[in-house]
Amino acid sequence: MPGEQVGRPDLPNPHGVFVEILALSMFAGVLGALLGLGGGIIIVPALTLLVGLPIRYAIGASIVSVIATSSGAAAAYVRGGIANLRIAIALEVATTTGAVSGAFIAGHIAVRVLYIVFGLLLAYSAVALLGRVRIELPGDVPFDPLAGRLRFHGDYHDQVLHRRVSYTATAVVPGGLMMYVAGLMSGLLGIGSGLFKVLALDVIMRLPMKVSTATSNFMIGVTAAASAGVYFSRGDIHPLIAAPVALGVLAGAWGGTHVMERLRNTTLRKLFVPVLAVVSVEMILRGLGV
């Protein structure tokens, strides 16, 4: 086929690339479904560094990955009653507002500074979370009248504890602010907003970890959908790359939801902290231009 050759002749084994992307995406899907992340933190470095694809296609693929994780995982979590719809929809107001303001100020702000600031914030959260690693359930939390008014409460059946767990959110305003930051981050950097959502729900609003990751999973897709159209019309979402990513992530996320329900909240935290630490280091390094 003459012309239009944007191939990668230097690729050692092109035949395996499709399968390679599929496998990496499945891993990203499992981890994303477990931890409430979109998998962008895995997809972007994996596709650029391991597979050697151009960064714009990797970022386009990561948007697809976020939406696939979100929809694939949320389909199970919403039906299973683990994701809290009210909390998700109400806090989406904060994240989408954050994403839009991010789009407004993008270009007027030094991205490298942002990487450092957000990276340090994540590093601090990782340390803060270390102290909470052993907490299985939040127990009684301080009463927040706003949480009562918005009916930020619920219950789910915990397959590990073999009982229904009831919970109520606290600190709605600080949680909402953190969600706004999560939105800002996805609007400005396009990465890592799932981490902030889980932190807002788990550390600030004190929801059970499973409810936090499941609710975050539902939310990240909505935030990502806002920018997906732009990436698509720019041609960054390449069918041959995005297709295996979508299928791999969907399969991984589907499998991940089954695993997640059988894990302890403490196990999820133990998985979450190292991911948080790695991403914070990654961001700080990128900010420093290393």
Added chain:
Amino acid sequence: MDLESSSLGQAVPRAEPAGGVDATARVLGTVLRAGVLISAAIILLGIILFVHRRGIGVNLFAPGGLPSGGAEDPSTLGELLNALNSNSHVPAAVTDIGLLTLMITPVLSVIVSMVSFARARDWTYVAFAAVVLCMLALGSVLERI
């Protein structure tokens, strides 16, 4: 409904109490699952067409296998329709339709929640969902400028 009945572990259907959120959750779960399954099926079809077009053992990522922009990688609705009509770029167009179906699924979930909250006369949450939809619309307009 009670705990004993679900001690077997997974996949034990539980009777849920009537109420706005549970009804919403059921509808929403169905919409999300449908969006995921339909988009996955279309994407899979697109890949099969790619392989069919270029033969078994195809090297999708060889030079020329990774088209960028233009009719081979439709990125607007017009290009998508042209690609479907022109026959030669059908695999990419079909795959893109699958990807677009996946991409609108979260937006659809917000719309469905809004309708569901409206039926439960939960106006605060109808307003929340409406704001989210406005922000999504605003965001897509902003980034195009």
